[in-house]
Amino acid sequence: MAQVQVTGITKYFGEVKVLDNVNLATRKHEFLVLLGPSGCGKTTLLRIIAGLERPTRGEVLIGGREVTGLPPRARNIAMVFQSYALYPHMTVFENISFPLRTQNMNRDAIQEKVAWAAGLFGIDRLLERKPRELSGGERQRVALARAIVRMPTVFLLDEPLSNLDAKLRASAREELQTFQKRIGITTIYVTHDQVEAMGLGNRIVVMDQGRVRQIGTPLQVYWEPADTFVATFVGSPPMNLVEQGEVLMGFRPEDFLPIEGREEEDVERFQFEVTWVENLGAERLVYGNMAFQSRNGRVVSRLAPNIRVSLEAGKTYIFAVPRLGIKLFDRNTGMLLRRVSGVGG
Amino acid sequence: MEGVEQAPVFSLRYVWEQERLLATVMIAPAVLYVVALIGFPFVLAIVYSLSDATTGDPALRLVGLRTFGLVLRDPVFLKALQNTFVFTLASQVLVLVLAKILALVLMEDFPGKRLVRFLILLPWTAPISLSAIGWLWIFDSVFSPIDWIARSLGLLGGPEALLGSEPNLYWLGRPFLAMASVILVQTWRILPLATVILLAGLTAIPRDILDAAQVDGAGFWRRLFQVIMPMLLPVMSIAFLFGFVFTFTDMTVVYVLTRGGPVNSTQVLASWAFFKGIEAGDLAQGAAVALFFFPALAGVTTLILLVARRAEVS
Amino acid sequence: MKDLRALRKKGAIYAAALFFICFGAFPFYWMLITAFKRDHDLFNPESNPFLFNEPSTLEHVRLLFGQTLFMKYVVNTFLVGGAVVLITLVIAIPAAYSLTRLAGRWGESLGVGIFLTYLVPPTLLFIPLSRVISFLKLGESLWSLILVYPTFTIPFCTWLLMGFFKSIPRDIEEQALIDGCTRIGAMVRVVLPLSTSGILTIVIFAFTLSMQEFIYALAFISVSAHKTVSIGVPTELVRGDVFRWGPLMAAALISSIPVAVVYSLFLDRFIAGFTMGATK
Numbered sequence: 001m002a003q004v005q006v007t008g009i010t011k012y013f014g015e016v017k018v019l020d021n022v023n024l025a026t027r028k029h030e031f032l033v034l035l036g037p038s039g040c041g042k043t044t045l046l047r048i049i050a051g052l053e054r055p056t057r058g059e060v061l062i063g064g065r066e067v068t069g070l071p072p073r074a075r076n077i078a079m080v081f082q083s084y085a086l087y088p089h090m091t092v093f094e095n096i097s098f099p100l101r102t103q104n105m106n107r108d109a110i111q112e113k114v115a116w117a118a119g120l121f122g123i124d125r126l127l128e129r130k131p132r133e134l135s136g137g138e139r140q141r142v143a144l145a146r147a148i149v150r151m152p153t154v155f156l157l158d159e160p161l162s163n164l165d166a167k168l169r170a171s172a173r174e175e176l177q178t179f180q181k182r183i184g185i186t187t188i189y190v191t192h193d194q195v196e197a198m199g200l201g202n203r204i205v206v207m208d209q210g211r212v213r214q215i216g217t218p219l220q221v222y223w224e225p226a227d228t229f230v231a232t233f234v235g236s237p238p239m240n241l242v243e244q245g246e247v248l249m250g251f252r253p254e255d256f257l258p259i260e261g262r263e264e265e266d267v268e269r270f271q272f273e274v275t276w277v278e279n280l281g282a283e284r285l286v287y288g289n290m291a292f293q294s295r296n297g298r299v300v301s302r303l304a305p306n307i308r309v310s311l312e313a314g315k316t317y318i319f320a321v322p323r324l325g326i327k328l329f330d331r332n333t334g335m336l337l338r339r340v341s342g343v344g345g
Numbered sequence: 346m347e348g349v350e351q352a353p354v355f356s357l358r359y360v361w362e363q364e365r366l367l368a369t370v371m372i373a374p375a376v377l378y379v380v381a382l383i384g385f386p387f388v389l390a391i392v393y394s395l396s397d398a399t400t401g402d403p404a405l406r407l408v409g410l411r412t413f414g415l416v417l418r419d420p421v422f423l424k425a426l427q428n429t430f431v432f433t434l435a436s437q438v439l440v441l442v443l444a445k446i447l448a449l450v451l452m453e454d455f456p457g458k459r460l461v462r463f464l465i466l467l468p469w470t471a472p473i474s475l476s477a478i479g480w481l482w483i484f485d486s487v488f489s490p491i492d493w494i495a496r497s498l499g500l501l502g503g504p505e506a507l508l509g510s511e512p513n514l515y516w517l518g519r520p521f522l523a524m525a526s527v528i529l530v531q532t533w534r535i536l537p538l539a540t541v542i543l544l545a546g547l548t549a550i551p552r553d554i555l556d557a558a559q560v561d562g563a564g565f566w567r568r569l570f571q572v573i574m575p576m577l578l579p580v581m582s583i584a585f586l587f588g589f590v591f592t593f594t595d596m597t598v599v600y601v602l603t604r605g606g607p608v609n610s611t612q613v614l615a616s617w618a619f620f621k622g623i624e625a626g627d628l629a630q631g632a633a634v635a636l637f638f639f640p641a642l643a644g645v646t647t648l649i650l651l652v653a654r655r656a657e658v659s
Numbered sequence: 660m661k662d663l664r665a666l667r668k669k670g671a672i673y674a675a676a677l678f679f680i681c682f683g684a685f686p687f688y689w690m691l692i693t694a695f696k697r698d699h700d701l702f703n704p705e706s707n708p709f710l711f712n713e714p715s716t717l718e719h720v721r722l723l724f725g726q727t728l729f730m731k732y733v734v735n736t737f738l739v740g741g742a743v744v745l746i747t748l749v750i751a752i753p754a755a756y757s758l759t760r761l762a763g764r765w766g767e768s769l770g771v772g773i774f775l776t777y778l779v780p781p782t783l784l785f786i787p788l789s790r791v792i793s794f795l796k797l798g799e800s801l802w803s804l805i806l807v808y809p810t811f812t813i814p815f816c817t818w819l820l821m822g823f824f825k826s827i828p829r830d831i832e833e834q835a836l837i838d839g840c841t842r843i844g845a846m847v848r849v850v851l852p853l854s855t856s857g858i859l860t861i862v863i864f865a866f867t868l869s870m871q872e873f874i875y876a877l878a879f880i881s882v883s884a885h886k887t888v889s890i891g892v893p894t895e896l897v898r899g900d901v902f903r904w905g906p907l908m909a910a911a912l913i914s915s916i917p918v919a920v921v922y923s924l925f926l927d928r929f930i931a932g933f934t935m936g937a938t939k
Contacts, residue, residue: 052833073839085830089852102839146838367842368761375754375773375813382788382810383776389787403790443679450675461676463923464684470922471687471915474873474889478897478911479686482693482904488701490689490708512704533682541930594780597873601893615782615874622786623878631786638783646775 003028003186004049004154009058011044011210018044019055020210026154029184031177033201035191037233041210042190046156049188050079063153073102078147079156082163084139086131086146092118093127096146103150117145120179137168144176148183155180155187161196173199194234198222206230225250225327228334237300241329242290247337248329253285253302255325258309259318267320272299274311286311393632400626412629421609422634425617431524432599432613433592436531440588441581443532444539451540452547469537477601480530484516484602491516520610523603527611530598535591539584546580547573582652586645594638614638687912694719694909701904719905728883729910732891735801736914739887740866742805747812747865748858754813755820756846760832774818777811781874784810789878803879804887808869815868816861822931823857824850860928867922888914 004026011019019041026032034042047053049060051072059068067075078099086095096117100110118124121141131139140160147155160176161169177200180187191197197204198218206213206221206229214226225231231239231250239250259269274288275298284303301319303309311317328337397408416422451462468476483489492513495501501508508514516522550573558572574581596615599605605612605620614637622631692708693701695715706712723729754773758766788807797803827850835845851858876890883895892910896903922929 050833050837052836071841072833072836073841077837079834079837081830081834083828083830085828085834087831087834087849098835099838102844364761364842368757371753371757372762372769374750375817378750378809378813379773379776382791382807383779383784386784386787386791387779389790390783393787393790446675447679450672450679453672455669455672455676461680463920464680466683466923466926467687467915467919468683470867470919470926472871472873472889472918474871474893475911475915476686478893478907479690482902482908483686483689487704488708493704493708533686537683538930541926545927545930590778590780594782595874596782600873600877615780618782618786619874619878623789628786628790635783635786638780642778642780642783646778649775649778650771 003030003063004188005061006045006049007059007061009045009048009055009060011041011048011053012056018210019048022058022207022210022212024205024212024215026186026188027202029186031180031187031189031200031202033189033191033197033204034207035194035197035201035204035234036207038192040207042192042207043158045207046079046158046188046190049154050077050156051075076150076153077156078150078152078154080140080143080147080158080160082159084131084143084160084163086139086142088131090130091127092123092129092131092134092142095131095142096127096149099146099150113149114145117149120148121145136164137172140164140172144179148185152185155185157187157189159191160189161191162193169196176200194236198234206233208233223252224336226336228329231327231329237285237302239327240299242299243331246331248331248334250327250329251321251325253300254304255321256299256301256319257303257307257321258301258311259320260309262320264322266323268323268326269318269320271316272301272319273316274313276313277311281305284311390632390636393628394636396629398628400628403628408629412633416630416633421612422617424609425605425612425614425634426637428524428611429593429613429615432528432531432611433589436528436535436592437585437588439528439532440535440539441585443536444543444584445581447536447540448543448547451544465540466537468533469535469541473534473597474601476534477530477598480526480533481517481602484526486513486515486518489513489516517603518607520607523607523611527598527602530602531592531595534598535588538591539588542580542584542587543577546577549580550576579652579655583649586649586652590642590645593641687915690908690912690915693904694906694912696905698905719903720909722903723906723909723913727896727906727910728886728891729888729896729906731884732886732888732895733914735885735891736870736887736889739801739804739808740869743808743812743869744862744865746805746809747816747861750809751813751816751820751861752851752858755817755824756850758817759821759824760829761842770818770821773814775814777814777818781811781872785875785878788875792879799880799882799885801880801885801887804869804872804876807875807879808872811872812861812865812868816865819861819864819928819931820854820857823854823860827853857928860925863921863925864929867918870918 005024007023009019009022010017022041022045024032034045036042044053048055049062051060051067051070051074055068059066061067062075062077087098090098093114096114097110100113105113114127115124118127121144123138123141123145126134126138126142131142134142140163143160161172164172173196189196189200198221201218203215203217204221205215206226208229214221214230216224216226221230221234225234225239228241228248228250231241235252237253239252240256241248241250243249256272259267271291272288273290274286276287278285278287282305284305284307286301286303287298288301290299329335330337392405392407394412395407395409396405397412398405447465451458451465455461483491492501495508495514496512500506501514502510502512504510514522516526554572554576555568558568563572594615596613596619599611599613599616600619603611605616614634618631618634621627621634625631692711695717696711697713697716697718700706700711700713703712755770758770758773760766762769792798792803792807795803795806797806831853832845832849835849836842840848870887871889872887873889876887877894880886880890883891886895888910892907892914896907896910
């Protein structure tokens with residue numbers, strides 16, 4: 001049974017359609033990531049699941065029960081906001097115990113549960129502090145502890161890492177995933193950061209302009225993008241798209257390599273005029289033009305440091321892509337044409 | 346499902362979660378209060394002005410515009426109308442000039458500023474009906490301290506004295522001086538309000554803009570007129586408009602100091618409406634006089650909204 | 660050279676400040692000195708009126724508290740002020756909350772509309788309101804003031820509170836909804852505790868505004884024992900041509916200063932309401 005299931009969700013803000021017939025269902029213990037550019041409707045979808053927003057059409061089921069018209073408190077969900085939304089006038093203890101106190105739980109049980117949740121995140125020492133006396137990382141832990149303390153059916157996270165600095169973010173990602181595995185609560189996580197999405201999600205829901213473009217594992221989303229939007233949104237630099245007759249041909253920059261030293265047999269060769277080489281240390285990005293017209297004017301190749309071929313701007317080289325790495329998309333709809341079978345996934 | 350507007354799940358348990366209902370219930374008392382005790386009396390004022398009702402005979406007989414005709418033919422009314430404009434404009438221009446200077450002074454840091462601020466704010470923070478009594482005593486016909494100073498300086502009371510040979514000026518007893526007195530007190534009263542509003546505007550001017558102007562070689566006056574004043578314009582107009590409303594429609598200073606005298610020379614619309622409508626009990630004429638505020642209020646309100654909107658846009 | 664200019668600037672500022680202090684505070688100094696002067700000293704046109712030429716006296720203050728209804732006025736003022744504060748809180752808090760959080764786009768316009776009713780002056784409404792009061796049989800009673808004063812405290816306080824509520828992040832409130840509160844629960848347990856300074860501000864304003872009010876009180880109440888300070892002092896202590904300046908000034912001073920002190924502390928917030936974002 002799906003912990004969270006949404007069917008046919010459509011949402012208008014005034015005249016603007018922000019969600020268009022969204023369907024998805026989580027699996028048990030799953031870490032599901034909603035990924036998309038800002039304004040794609042991912043946060044609205046999360047808020048509809050939480051009950052903070054009411055859908056114009058469609059329904060939400062949590063734990064098999066229809067909750068569409070019910071307020072948040074009747075849904076047994078927990079949510080962590082981007083800002084952490086700690087209650088500034090309460091201590092850490094009061095913050096964490098707040099969801100329990102609204103249920104009129106008895107004192108001893110509250111003590112016990114708060115101690116457990118605080119222990120889980122290593123914030124036992126901070127219980128008497130006020131939120132303003134905490135660091136960013138500590139605030140995030142308090143928010144997580146408050147979310148987990150009453151063992152909700154689902155755990156909703158709205159870009160919880162975006163307020164942390166880059167160094168903390170990696171360790172927070174790791175911690176978050178370890179903790180989710182241990183507790184096993186179904187989690188829905190909203191982000192616009194594809195690195196977070198790829199690293200954290202069991203499955204990723206890629207959204208754009210209020211629509212779900214693809215639902216799949218990180219590898220599926222990366223190697224088998226359902227359409228050109230997913231292909232260009234996921235991956236940095238994004239998938240190359242070039243026009244070839246009636247179709248768009250797509251391939252990842254790391255699949256697009258000089259012919260020298262390639263061993264695979266089954267490759268497609270292309271003339272590649274290099275215009276600019278960017279050496280980033282861990283990789284080289286080579287920009288240039290192909291005989292075909294490219295969608296964004298350019299094609300990129302990403303070379304790992306072990307590929308030592310020397311490349312100069314202004315010269316033309318032969319590059320190749322393995323056939324398996326080539327995806328074809330419909331030129332008009334942008335949808336993946338299921339002719340070439342995929343790699344990975 | 347497609348195309349069908351979903352009916353909200355209705356359950357009595359969650360009835361207070363219906364946000365629209367909750368919003369309406371929470372705002373209703375305030376709206377009712379305003380409608381019942383501002384909106385309704387306002388309509389009633391219009392109805393009275395079209396009738397000939399008095400407190401002795403409050404029955405409503407509509408007589409059309411006859412009451413307005415009576416009011417307009419009344420020389421005291423015309424005098425009051427004129428006085429109201431003199432009183433308001435003179436005091437508000439004074440207020441703006443003085444407030445500008447005072448605000449610039451208060452922008453500076455100096456020891457004892459909190460106390461200075463408190464003292465300067467006193468005229469606005471103290472109840473006006475009581476502080477006006479203080480002024481009444483200052484303008485006393487015999488013991489006025491202003492007269493005492495003038496006498497000590499030889500400006501008053503001597504045979505050749507500049508201000509006259511009588512020992513006193515009789516501030517509230519002569520038409521011109523009485524008007525000057527009420528204008529002075531109203532200026533005194535509104536000045537702190539305008540100052541603090543301007544001060545809020547001044548402190549909101551980013552420091553770096555002033556610094557940039559200074560670096561660019563602009564002197565004090567150039568900075569004042571070409572940088573500060575234009576940025577302060579919205580706030581200055583707000584200060585002026587509020588001061589205008591509070592002065593145009595008020596009667597406290599006039600009532601306490603002169604009761605409109607001598608011989609109506611300080612009579613303003615508000616006090617005239619009071620004497621007619623409340624003391625003489627002529628509800629119709631009182632209401633009609635008071636309704637002359639309405640065009641001024643409507644104009645000022647529109648201006649305030651325009652200023653606020655323009656400030657928001659920029 | 661530079662020092663000289665700085666010195667001159669300083670001198671100008673002090674001179675200006677001194678002028679404005681004299682202008683602003685002189686009436687209060689005048690009240691103070693009158694309240695404690697002996698009548699003989701007071702009514703001597705020859706002696707310097709700015710100084711005590713004879714020893715000071717508590718005579719006037721004693722007279723004020725012993726032989727006038729002044730204390731009664733003070734009590735009446737507090738009764739009216741307290742009741743007005745209560746009514747204002749009960750009505751303005753939900754209204755402001757509803758306008759900021761629930762009513763959406765309409766909220767802001769309706770809020771501005773309510774604020775603008777603050778500009779409708781008592782002098783426009785006192786005639787019809789006096790009929791409403793007599794119809795409700797509240798004439799000559801403190802209840803008439805308790806009923807009418809919220810017409811100016813509610814608009815202004817609602818407007819001020821909207822500013823305070825807006826500054827509380829929406830997230831925190833929604834978090835409370837998620838954590839199991841109802842809307843009203845979230846308001847009571849999270850929003851109100853975070854707005855204590857805002858609520859204190861409107862308590863102060865509702866009280867000082869109703870304490871300062873003069874025109875309605877003058878129009879509705881003529882029985883001595885039911886007057887408030889703001890009308891009792893100017894009308895009852897001045898009887899015809901007999902001004903008892905000593906007690907009068909004592910009364911004016913004693914009632915003004917506490918109000919002024921409290922009001923000053925909160926004035927900046929009051930002004931923030933007036934400027935309506937024109938300072939941004």
